[in-house]
Each structure stands twice: as structure tokens, then as C-alpha cells.
Amino acid sequence: MLTVKNSVRIVVAGAVAVAMFIVTGSEALARPKYANVLNTTYPDLAKKKGTDGKLTCAVCHPKTDKKVRNNYGAAVGGKLEKKNETDEAKIKDALTKAEAEKSATEGKTFGDLIKEGELPGTSDAAAIN
Numbered sequence: 001m002l003t004v005k006n007s008v009r010i011v012v013a014g015a016v017a018v019a020m021f022i023v024t025g026s027e028a029l030a031r032p033k034y035a036n037v038l039n040t041t042y043p044d045l046a047k048k049k050g051t052d053g054k055l056t057c058a059v060c061h062p063k064t065d066k067k068v069r070n071n072y073g074a075a076v077g078g079k080l081e082k083k084n085e086t087d088e089a090k091i092k093d094a095l096t097k098a099e100a101e102k103s104a105t106e107g108k109t110f111g112d113l114i115k116e117g118e119l120p121g122t123s124d125a126a127a128i129n
Contacts, residue, residue: 031084034060037091048117062123072110072121075101 038055039046046055057066060073069077079094099111103120110120 033086033088034091037088038095041092041095042114045114045117045119049119059119059121062121062125068125070121070124071104072098072119075110 035055035057038059039050042055047053049055060069060076062068062070075098076094079097081090085091085094098120099109099114101110102108103110103113104122105113113120
């Protein structure tokens with residue numbers, strides 16, 4: 001039987017469920033394949049500069065808004081054939097092609113920085129996509 005007391009319980013339970021979704025939902029990766037390929041392609045960089053040995057979205061996205069990319073993220077994005085690519089081989093190919101592009105560090109490519117164990121992107125936003 002639905003009483004006022006039961007109605008309040010249902011509303012409170014719903015509010016708690018929504019709050020839990022909001023709090024924990026932000027931690028999920030929208031495109032985990034990108035991070036997975038990044039970590040398997042550059043395991044030494046992941047060990048040196050990663051969080052718990054894993055590189056995060058911050059390599060390409062300097063802000064919490066994932067539409068904002070730094071110079072490295074823009075370079076990788078420009079090498080992908082389509083937005084929201086899911087083919088791991090194509091993502092790896094884009095990472096490899098981006099290595100040849102000039103970084104913000106004078107005289108160094110993104111690949112040079114990665115080989116030196118440094119994160120390739122800047123902390124500044126370069127493009128909004």
C-alpha cells in the first residue's frame with residue numbers, strides 16, 4: 001500500500017541513487033580505448049608519468065571538458081579518420097603519426113618528448129572539437 005511514509009522513502013531513495021550516479025559517473029572514461037591504446041603504445045611513459053602507472057585523458061585534454069584538447073590532443077585528433085574512433089589499430093596509427101609533428105618545445109617533436117619520458121602535450125588548450 002502506498003502511503004505518505006512510503007512515498008517519502010521512494011523519493012529519498014531515488015534522490016540518493018541520482019546523487020550516487022552523479023558523483024561516480026564522472027570517473028568513467030567516455031572513450032577507454034584511447035587511454036588503453038595510449039598506455040599499451042607508451043608503457044614506459046605510463047610508468048614514469050602516469051597515475052598508478054597509467055596515462056589518463058589529461059595527456060590530450062588539459063581541462064575536465066573533454067571537448068578541449070591541448071596541442072598533442074589536436075595533433076592526434078587530426079590523424080584519426082573519424083570522430084569517436086573505436087578501432088585500436090587506427091588509434092595507434094594516429095598516435096604514431098602524431099609523433100612526427102612539432103611540439104611546443106623548440107626543436108622537438110611529440111615523439112622526441114615521449115622518448116625522453118616527457119608528456120608530449122601542453123597544459124594549454126589548442127583546439128575545441
